[in-house]
Structures are given as structure tokens and as C-alpha cells.
Amino acid sequence: MKEIFKTENLRFLNMLSYKDIAIPRTGMTFIKGPSGAGKSSLLKLLNASASPSSGSIYYEGKELESFDTVELRKEVILIGQSVYLFDESIEENFRLYYSYRDLPAPDEETMLSYLRLCEADFGLLKSCVSLSGGERQRVYIAIYLSFLPKVLLLDEPTSALDLKTARMLLKNLKEFAAEKEMTMIVVSHDDALAEEFSDHLVSITREEA
Ligand SMILES: Nc1ncnc2c1ncn2[C@@H]1O[C@H](COP(=O)(O)OP(=O)(O)OP(=O)(O)O)[C@@H](O)[C@H]1O
Numbered sequence: 001m002k003e004i005f006k007t008e009n010l011r012f013l014n015m016l017s018y019k020d021i022a023i024p025r026t027g028m029t030f031i032k033g034p035s036g037a038g039k040s041s042l043l044k045l046l047n048a049s050a051s052p053s054s055g056s057i058y059y060e061g062k063e064l065e066s067f068d069t070v071e072l073r074k075e076v077i078l079i080g081q082s083v084y085l086f087d088e089s090i091e092e093n094f095r096l097y098y099s100y101r102d103l104p105a106p107d108e109e110t111m112l113s114y115l116r117l118c119e120a121d122f123g124l125l126k127s128c129v130s131l132s133g134g135e136r137q138r139v140y141i142a143i144y145l146s147f148l149p150k151v152l153l154l155d156e157p158t159s160a161l162d163l164k165t166a167r168m169l170l171k172n173l174k175e176f177a178a179e180k181e182m183t184m185i186v187v188s189h190d191d192a193l194a195e196e197f198s199d200h201l202v203s204i205t206r207e208e209a
Pocket residue numbers: 013016033034035036037038039040041042
């Protein structure tokens with residue numbers, strides 16, 4: 001297995017201990033485990049939004065801490081459970097997120113293609129204020145996906161979705177990741193979805209330090 005991430009003796013907040021984990025470069029990896037086991041914390045550790053209290057994380061064979069954090073977070077994007085959208089249209093949200101990265105916004109067709117991929121084609125002029133929680137979540141994923149990161153970390157991306165939409169979203173994301181050779185790591189409570197869509201499964205159990 002050619003892994004993109006590897007952990008060794010990883011601990012967080014002197015409280016959570018992780019068994020050593022290896023995550024392959026290709027395909028979709030699901031992370032499952034009981035509430036409080038440390039799944040969200042692991043995603044934060046993987047994109048350096050949080051630091052281990054001890055142990056090591058290797059990304060592309062190099063210690064994560066040797067990377068420039070700002071650059072790393074552009075390459076390894078974490079979409080957490082909270083959605084941050086401006087009270088503007090979907091199109092304006094794309095534009096604002098791109099402008100914060102000093103990048104030109106994609107053209108309308110490109111925006112729409114990412115929205116379709118995320119089952120979020122509500123029209124570019126639709127105000128994000130009037131979207132439901134699950135709709136906002138999908139628009140948010142579409143914007144970040146369009147940055148084409150090397151690794152996308154998704155924390156409970158289907159938590160607010162009905163089963164049919166959840167399955168469509170994961171199917172599309174999985175195909176897209178394969179086509180673009182993007183590594184996708186998904187935290188999910190849903191064992192059936194994990195079973196159906198994972199190429200690789202990491203189970204985390206709460207290990208008291
Ligand atoms: N910044 C923090 N300060 C203190 N405790 C924290 C912090 N972040 C996480 N924890 C604790 O670490 C444990 C793991 O939290 P985490 O959110 O990673 O679990 P999880 O497996 O994602 O849970 P859930 O499935 O409920 O989302 C929890 O007991 C949580 O209270």
C-alpha cells in the first residue's frame with residue numbers, strides 16, 4: 001500500500017492515543033468509530049489545524065511539522081462540521097472564497113459543474129440565506145472541491161442529508177476523486193455508507209492515554 005499519511009504513537013491533548021494509522025493515496029478512506037473516539041480531532045491533526053501532544057504524522061513520507069502550515073492547508077483541505085457561507089448568492093460565495101486566495105473566480109459553467117457534482121445545483125443566483133442546512137453543506141463542499149486539493153478531509157459530509165442524496169454525493173465524490181487522483185478521507189457515523197463507498201476503512205476506538 002502506498003500511503004499518503006502515516007501516524008506513529010500519535011496522541012492529542014495528552015488524552016487521546018491513536019493506534020498507528022496508514023492512509024493510502026488512492027481511493028476513498030472512511031474513518032469510523034464511536035462518538036468522542038477522536039475522529040474529528042484526527043482530521044484536524046492531518047491538516048495541521050491541531051498539533052499532536054506527542055508522536056508523529058508523516059505526509060508524503062515527511063514529518064507534517066516540516067511543512068509550511070499555510071501551504072499545507074491549501075493542499076490538504078479540511079471541511080469540518082461547521083459551514084461558513086456569506087449571506088450572499090452562491091456565485092458570490094465562490095467569488096469571495098477565491099478572492100481570499102488571490103485567485104480568479106472560475107467561470108459560471110465551472111461553478112455549476114462543481115455544484116452539480118455536489119448535488120447542489122440550486123442556481124448561481126440563489127441566496128445562501130435561503131438554503132437548508134444540508135443544502136449549505138453541499139454548496140460549501142462544492143466551493144472547496146473546486147480548489148482541487150491533493151487531499152480532501154470531510155467531517156460528516158452527509159450528516160444533514162437524506163440517504164438518497166447522501167449516496168449520490170458520495171458516489172459523485174468518489175468518482176471525481178478517482179478521476180483527479182485526489183485522496184479523500186471521510187469521517188462518517190454511518191456504517192452502511194462506509195461499507196458501500198470506502199476503498200479503505202480506518203476504525204478508531206477510544207484509547208485512554
Ligand atoms: N480542543 C479540545 N479541547 C479539549 N477537548 C477536546 C478538544 N477537541 C476534542 N476534545 C475531546 O476529544 C475527544 C474526541 O473529540 P472528537 O471531536 O475528535 O471526537 P469524534 O470521534 O469526532 O466525535 P463525534 O463522533 O461525536 O463527532 C472528545 O472527548 C472531545 O471532548
